[in-house]
Amino acid sequence: MKTGKIWLLAGSLVAGGLIGLGTIAYYVSLPKALGWRTAAFEAAEESKSQSRLDAENSALKKKLAAMGPRGYAILIDSAENKLYLMKEGRLLREAVVSCGSGSILEDPGGQRKWIFDTPRGEFFVRYKLKDPDWVKPDWAFIEEGKVPPKNQADRVESGTLGDYALGFGDGYFIHGTLYTRLLGRNVTHGCVRVGDKDLEFIYQTAPVGTKIYIY
């Protein structure tokens, strides 16, 4: 009976302690979270008048809006494998594409390593090519288990990139594909593969200089 009372007392003390601790924890965490919207600013900023702040904000927002593209823009969603050709914020064409596989290739004979991701960020169309030839880089030979040739002419392959290619730097292109059944999947070495009709429309519509946003 006495032991039971001791256990009851101990249990009550532990439970009370935990409740107390929990209350203090909530007391510490909750008011801070509730105050997120009213956290104070530096005195220098607070001393500015409302109208001056409004004017400053408006100017800053205009500056930010001016950083965006004018005219055409190409948006590429590498997760969904979709390309959107836009003009002044209006959708002109939506295309199913193939982006980078994310796979890794290591050079067995050296220290080189390639990660086949489509690069992300802001780019622009640097040049456009009709009936492009592909100058195969070293990784293309290594992937096939071959030694990269020293002669540049041995690297040139016709027909692989489709009818058109739009280069956006560092050897990356928006180009055509022979493997249309893989459109919509992440299969490339970083380039963006597009179906024939969509590619033709993009090639004919987007001029050199068009901003490309890849995400």
Add this chain to the structure above:
Amino acid sequence: MTMRRVLPVFLAAALAVSAAAQDKISVLKDSRLVKEELALAKNAALYFVLDIKGKTIVLKAKGVVLKEWKIGKIRLWGGPPPLAALTVLKKSSLVVPQRIKIMPGEAEQESSTFELDALELKDMPATYTLILESRTVVYIRPRAKNIGGRIGNFGHILNWYVGLPLKNLWLYLKKKPLTMIDIAFANESEAQSLYWAMADKIKGLIAR
């Protein structure tokens, strides 16, 4: 009688002053965020804006909205995050998506079955944690739709309402309090696509 007339006027004046102060804070925050965003937009990298009040996460580049996620539910613990660009230091999940290593010459071999060696959206985790600078932690998960998910969510809720406040108390005593944000998406694919979008070392802003 005079008191009855003065009191409403006094209350109205107090409310007006309070509303004006709130408006000013709101404008100040807006201003700070736009300044920070301008700094981020100066380079070509992508960045995100987590808007707590608007319950959205937006992926942007140069001020252009590229993708938007609607947040189903959002909860907060700890102190407010700074109104400054924060880098995602780490993405933590139970199962980390693994890149596939290409074996040279393998593609040339004849194969009767076609298997795609790629890291795709479906391979991304739906429940994970984003660890940002300034001791800011963002928990991401989809809303539970089956029993397994509900059990998992129960564990998360237990951690959120018991474990984290206690942890925060401990860190508060050590003068290193955390900022914690819990985000639940309506479905798994949204959480997965956010994981995809949160590239290594991506920077972003938290609007509160």
